[in-house]
Amino acid sequence: MRRRLLPLLALLGxxxxxxALLRRTAGGRRERVDLYFEDGSMQSLSNGAPDAARLLPxxxxxxxxxxxx
Amino acid sequence: xxxxxxxxxxxxxxxxxxxxxxxxxxxxxxxxxLADGEPFVRxxxxxxxxxxxxxxGSLNQLEASTGEGSVFVVRDGDSYIAATTAPEPTVALVFYxxxxxxRAAASEPAAKKAPRRRTPKKKPEADGDAT
Numbered sequence: 721m722r723r724r725l726l727p728l729l730a731l732l733g734x735x736x737x738x739x740a741l742l743r744r745t746a747g748g749r750r751e752r753v754d755l756y757f758e759d760g761s762m763q764s765l766s767n768g769a770p771d772a773a774r775l776l777p778x779x780x781x782x783x784x785x786x787x788x789x
Numbered sequence: 790x791x792x793x794x795x796x797x798x799x800x801x802x803x804x805x806x807x808x809x810x811x812x813x814x815x816x817x818x819x820x821x822x823l824a825d826g827e828p829f830v831r832x833x834x835x836x837x838x839x840x841x842x843x844x845x846g847s848l849n850q851l852e853a854s855t856g857e858g859s860v861f862v863v864r865d866g867d868s869y870i871a872a873t874t875a876p877e878p879t880v881a882l883v884f885y886x887x888x889x890x891x892r893a894a895a896s897e898p899a900a901k902k903a904p905r906r907r908t909p910k911k912k913p914e915a916d917g918d919a920t
Contacts, residue, residue, distance in 0.1 A: 750855065750877070751856060753854070754851070756848070757846040758849050775839050776855055778835050779859075780855055781832045785831070786808040
């Protein structure tokens with residue numbers, strides 16, 4: 721009985737880890753602010769950074785204004 | 790090309806752009822795809838002001854990517870174009886299209902300043918002397 725359960729548990733564990741990794745990767749790519757400057761430099765503020773926490777709600781407000789929300 | 794025409798071309802070319810507005814540094818809306826572009830432009834200006842506080846330097850472009858969609862802003866001197874897209878857009882392509890639209894709209898005053906004049910052709914003098 722234990723032998724039959726082990727592969728199933730391993731499969732479930734791998735599936736959960738895969739979902740968690742996907743969500744983390746996709747979430748990280750989704751929520752960020754990229755700033756491009758005249759001197760050619762670029763700064764990416766990803767979700768979690770203090771500046772991003774200030775800018776992302778303003779971006780959402782702009783989206784809502786454009787969508788009439 | 791007028792600002793309205795530039796935005797019309799932009800939305801025709803770029804299927805990713807949902808809404809867009811052209812405005813100046815003071816927030817005066819030159820053209821918008823929205824019925825009332827002012828609330829959107831005000832919100833974009835708040836975003837730009839907060840971004841300028843985040844880091845010193847002259848900001849040229851901005852992309853804010855959220856789960857609900859993205860906000861793009863491109864500046865050329867005192868002229869700005871801002872646009873919104875659905876989530877996960879093709880960033881480089883949207884920036885390219887916005888820059889093209891901004892340049893097209895900026896070319897409007899230059900075209901008005903220097904209209905091409907056609908000088909009338911002189912009539913051949915020999916016609917009058919024939920009599």
